[in-house]
Amino acid sequence: MLKIRNLDAGYGKLRVLKNISLHVKAGEIVTMIGANGAGKTTLLHTIIGLVRASAGAIEFQQKEHTGSCAQKIVAAGCTLVPEGRQVFASMTVEENLILGGYMLQRREGKDAVLRELQYQYDLFPVLRERREQYAGTLSGGEQQMLAMGRSLMSRPRLVMMDEPSTGLAPLIVREIFKIITRLRDEGNTVLLVEQNATAALGIADRGYVLEVGKVILQGPAADLLANSDVQRAYLGREKIG
Amino acid sequence: MYWEPERECMAREDLEQLQLERLQSTLYRVGTHVPFYRKKFDELKFNYDDVRSLDDIRRLPFTEKQDLRSNYPYGLFAIPLRDVVRVHSSSGTTGLATVVGYSRNDIRTWSNLVGRVLTAAGVTNNDVIQIAFGYGLFTGGFGLHYGAERIGASVIPISAGNTKRQIQIMQDFKTTALVCTPSYALVMAAAMMEMGVNPNGLSLRFGLFGGEPWSEAMRTEIHEKLGITATDNYGLSEVMGPGVAGECQQCNGLHINEDHFLLEVVDPVTLEPVAEGEVGELVITTLTKEAFPMIRYRTRDLTRFIPEPCACGRTMKRMQRVMGRSDDMLIIKGVNVFPIQIEKVLFEVEGTEPHYQIIVERENHTDKVTVLVEVVEAIFFDEMKKQRQIVDHIKARLAAELGVSVEVKIVEEKSIERSMGKSQRVIDKRKI
Numbered sequence: 001m002l003k004i005r006n007l008d009a010g011y012g013k014l015r016v017l018k019n020i021s022l023h024v025k026a027g028e029i030v031t032m033i034g035a036n037g038a039g040k041t042t043l044l045h046t047i048i049g050l051v052r053a054s055a056g057a058i059e060f061q062q063k064e065h066t067g068s069c070a071q072k073i074v075a076a077g078c079t080l081v082p083e084g085r086q087v088f089a090s091m092t093v094e095e096n097l098i099l100g101g102y103m104l105q106r107r108e109g110k111d112a113v114l115r116e117l118q119y120q121y122d123l124f125p126v127l128r129e130r131r132e133q134y135a136g137t138l139s140g141g142e143q144q145m146l147a148m149g150r151s152l153m154s155r156p157r158l159v160m161m162d163e164p165s166t167g168l169a170p171l172i173v174r175e176i177f178k179i180i181t182r183l184r185d186e187g188n189t190v191l192l193v194e195q196n197a198t199a200a201l202g203i204a205d206r207g208y209v210l211e212v213g214k215v216i217l218q219g220p221a222a223d224l225l226a227n228s229d230v231q232r233a234y235l236g237r238e239k240i241g
Numbered sequence: 242m243y244w245e246p247e248r249e250c251m252a253r254e255d256l257e258q259l260q261l262e263r264l265q266s267t268l269y270r271v272g273t274h275v276p277f278y279r280k281k282f283d284e285l286k287f288n289y290d291d292v293r294s295l296d297d298i299r300r301l302p303f304t305e306k307q308d309l310r311s312n313y314p315y316g317l318f319a320i321p322l323r324d325v326v327r328v329h330s331s332s333g334t335t336g337l338a339t340v341v342g343y344s345r346n347d348i349r350t351w352s353n354l355v356g357r358v359l360t361a362a363g364v365t366n367n368d369v370i371q372i373a374f375g376y377g378l379f380t381g382g383f384g385l386h387y388g389a390e391r392i393g394a395s396v397i398p399i400s401a402g403n404t405k406r407q408i409q410i411m412q413d414f415k416t417t418a419l420v421c422t423p424s425y426a427l428v429m430a431a432a433m434m435e436m437g438v439n440p441n442g443l444s445l446r447f448g449l450f451g452g453e454p455w456s457e458a459m460r461t462e463i464h465e466k467l468g469i470t471a472t473d474n475y476g477l478s479e480v481m482g483p484g485v486a487g488e489c490q491q492c493n494g495l496h497i498n499e500d501h502f503l504l505e506v507v508d509p510v511t512l513e514p515v516a517e518g519e520v521g522e523l524v525i526t527t528l529t530k531e532a533f534p535m536i537r538y539r540t541r542d543l544t545r546f547i548p549e550p551c552a553c554g555r556t557m558k559r560m561q562r563v564m565g566r567s568d569d570m571l572i573i574k575g576v577n578v579f580p581i582q583i584e585k586v587l588f589e590v591e592g593t594e595p596h597y598q599i600i601v602e603r604e605n606h607t608d609k610v611t612v613l614v615e616v617v618e619a620i621f622f623d624e625m626k627k628q629r630q631i632v633d634h635i636k637a638r639l640a641a642e643l644g645v646s647v648e649v650k651i652v653e654e655k656s657i658e659r660s661m662g663k664s665q666r667v668i669d670k671r672k673i
Contacts, residue, residue, distance in 0.1 A: 003258055005258070005261065005293075006293040018290050019265065019290045019291070019292070019293065021258070021261050021262045021265055022262060023255070023258050023259070023262070025255075214269060214290070215262065215265065215266050215269075216266055216269050216270065217266055217270070218262055218263065218266055219346075219529065223346045223349070223350075226345055226346050226349075227344075227346060227531065228320065228321075228323075228324040228344070229320070
């Protein structure tokens, strides 16, 4: 579904991503873990077209998308749930969701948007309860759900999520991750960027470890969980040796 | 039957993407964790950030057996010893032993890859598998053992040796699959004859052979004598052990586990890649090993890629059975001679046994090769004239095959030493 080869990107003279190759197959949860400043967000922004790649190739759905503008790749079915939710605080929950359906409305009309809205309410019952409320009044976890629902409104082929667990209580994190698993089980494809490596590898099929702009390890999530380097650096587990 | 169909039958294009991703992170890890490689990369001013295609690997130097020896024992490990869960040592067929290590994940990968090889050869969880490879430091026994357990077969870890007991257990435990060297399979077949055991009365169905080069004629002979499907599998401890490649039931070449190993075939002299399908020396780079990654290891094994797709549906490229070793190659009066060529001729001559030895000497500055061939009793005790005829016949056939003349001596059955593992086929007495 998504194939990236030898991607370089950065800001001005700063080269943030160095020769990144990765792929995501349909129906997978692939996670990208790494510390602050490793380049995770830059990678997502490069895929979605907010940051321009200086070298390499991005292929989405068998089509070259390197250097495409954001509208194009979003129209092709790739969406981003941004870090820090970024919901429209002064709009209601339902308005936020409907806004997320603008691509769908253009493609399939208003009825499709309303149907999709009901689907999102089924996925996130709490959003139905709060649908008249201003988004700014929601709790962090609810805002995260709203941000996810808003992205899903366009019925994307690939959902990219940037740190959905940031700033949330462990209980809420568990709930969010359960929903991500459910999305995959219903046939969605997810690229999940996370600092919470334990939780992310726990639900992912495969993972990549990013360090200072390079993929230093990749493989099945279970293998990464068992890898001592990953355990030491990202899972906070130190074996006494 | 496939063990991991989503991998074994994956589209070539997806495979190449996966290989590139894995190669890039392997080079990063060896470049940062292994001083030996870091030094090499620095000398070449090679920046692993610049590897943008699988072909870029050709810019890297080869790793030789000698490099393993000079870093003995742990110098090439890419992870700290506390994360190593297993240490093996090469069988040392050709000199000093070398040491290799495995992480927990490496052992898991190993099991899975051998599981693929076993499944491709026809083995399932219904089989009783007798592993007559040596256990211990040699990777053969443990590798096959893990793979067989992984796919759920019932494993008999009998290890090598004690042929009579092997056969007894094979009978009593109703062994359906046998793992050993091909030459040992023939030793077993002969022992069965002696013990009065009829191979057709056994439950044996599959034989998985590896550890030494063998010929198509030997396969036919094993098939005839033991009545089993004989498949070849390939591996070497320097890159993992068994599980690098294995034949499917089409019996026409070994599928390489390309998602874990990047293989090249190069000319042993110029070290340049040979044309697709040409014979050369196999060079292996590991793509997923954690504890002991290998970059462009010169195996000295001679083989060729089989570019045509296989009827079994696997997309993983095949290599031909190993045809000999580039360092086994004898240069006789300036002609390159491989023991396997001699073996091939002997198999085609009526009345000879599949046991032979090649003795190379130098007399008056000229190479002299004598091939000792075992013949069946009937011929050995036959009149001189008949003996003469058969010797001349073999000589003529060998001269035609090798392009250089050799002496042939016939010897009595069982006079050449039998091996439980790898046979010593060549004795080079030349002092140069």
